[in-house]
Amino acid sequence: MDKSRTEYWRKNISYLAILLAVWFLVSYGFGILFVDSLNAIRLGGFKLGFWFAQQGAIYVFVIIIFVYVRLMNRLDEAFDVHEK
């Protein structure tokens, strides 16, 4: 029981690490730190860095949360800690 709890928590943390890395990359990375180099690339009328800062990052945020919901629902069932 205790062992599977530790394993469940470890998996949860690794999901968090990956998803938060994506969260950081699209906002702080593409939207702020590398904005100038990305602005050299164009997406229609948008400069890519500017698009991430004012549009793209927000879309990715929504996707991250729903991916997390899916992953966790599966993980809960796999470790039998889901709500009945």
Next chain:
Amino acid sequence: MSVQVWTFIIVGLSFILYIGIAIWTRAVSTKDFYVAGGGVSPVVNGMATAADWMSAASFISMAGLISFAGYDGSVYLMGWTGGYVLLALLLAPYLRKFGKFTVPDFIGERYYSQKARIVAVICALFVSFTYIAGQMRGVGIVFSRFLEVDINVGVIIGMAIVFIYSVLGGMKGITYTQVAQYVVLIFAYMVPAIFISIQMTGNPIPQLGMGGTAADGTWLLDKLDGLNEELGFAAYTDGSKPMIDVFCITAALMAGTAGLPHVIVRFFTVPRVKDARSSAGWALLFIAILYTTAPAVAVFVRTNLIETVSNKPYAEMPAWFHKWETAKLIAFEDKNNDGKIQYLKAADKNELSIDRDIMVLANPEIAGLPAWVVALVAAGGLAAALSTAAGLLLVISSAISHDLLRNAARLDITETGELRAARIAAGLSVILAGLLGIYPPGFVAQVVAFAFGLAAASFFPAIILGIFDKRTNKEGAISGMIAGLVFTTVMIVLMQSDKLLGMKAPVIKSVAGISAEGIGIVGMLLNVAITLIVSRFTPPPPEKIQLMIEDIRIPRGAGDASTR
């Protein structure tokens, strides 16, 4: 029908709807009052959270703010949405499993300390009052501009409406009213945005229109960059803040969002842990609809405005220009007496001053839309301000009745007594908030940065470490929260001393390029560092608390956990 008549009809109907919902969803227990009975579906809760979150500032001022700031405005867009990722992944599910009513509840129990609870209550009250003053003012402004009543009469009408549905319905009433308010506000925001997008780019979806081409075939954003530079401003897509400041402000707003008590408490209202996770996703989806439209509106209106006014004779200005001149949102001073409007960056030559609120408020008129759309914007602005005010009032009343009277003062009151206390507290807070709206402290705009900075530097680390680090104990958490609070407060006061203390110039302008808006993130890091270090040198939390942490980490058994 005139704009005035339309406004009375649409605003009147929306108010009847809100009050009707309040009567239908009357709260009968403290659980109804604090967490809407704990049985709200995740989608409904998501929609209510979105209305709760999007304030008068989001609805009325944000597009204007971005319109003047260009790329720099991205801090608000990313900062006020990215926080939901933190909420969904790091806070909401665990706090739902914990299953009590308020944020100070969690802090008080996790850190087995009344002191910690009281520090948390004080932060919650301070943050919420700061915020609510702005909302009441927003209500007054919408009333005075659209219905031409006195701004104070507007505040009083707003107070009366919020009083009815928050005192009567508590969280339950507020939740269902917020759903209605979300629908009103998003409809009111999108209709003019879609119209103006079609006019300027031929594309009905503003998010795409923003990256589309203007009537003359050039890309709209390139055109705006050019217009901006011609007038001496930085190119729209470039911005002028230092990168470190943009980084820190975004981070402070994200952590602040995830630490705001009126947002966190919404996740106590859903039935299961699973629902708390998905509810945050729904909330962000509903918020994203407005937040991805706002930058598009900002681009459309700025381009339109520059083209309409720049270097054009004052005598030829359209009717809306004069209407908003009377409302003092736009002012023209012919410095070189040529009868034309020069709108320039250089202060000595610029002849036009524009209030940022005009970008949303006057948008329908600038685009020549029918009167009912203008009325709709008024109803939307009111919905945004009222829904946020109500959510904040609930945090204030539960902080007083539940955290202070019942848990901190340990008064032995019955459930009925606590419910009555909560209602009285809500009633008194409405009156206090109204007074703050009528006699606003001169520095309302500055203190909002304060609210986010403090939430980021106090609650956010205490909650996260409380869940993810079992070794964090009360000594660590309390010293961390106090260090974060004191540091952030002192720095903001020093950096804003011109506005807060009436000094000629701020004592310090910025720290290594970080402004007052972003300093909260430094306070947060300080809090985390101090909490971790102090915790390691003091005894670990008691066994009981360690077991509680183990327990909130798994979803099973959340069920109907909220007990008194």
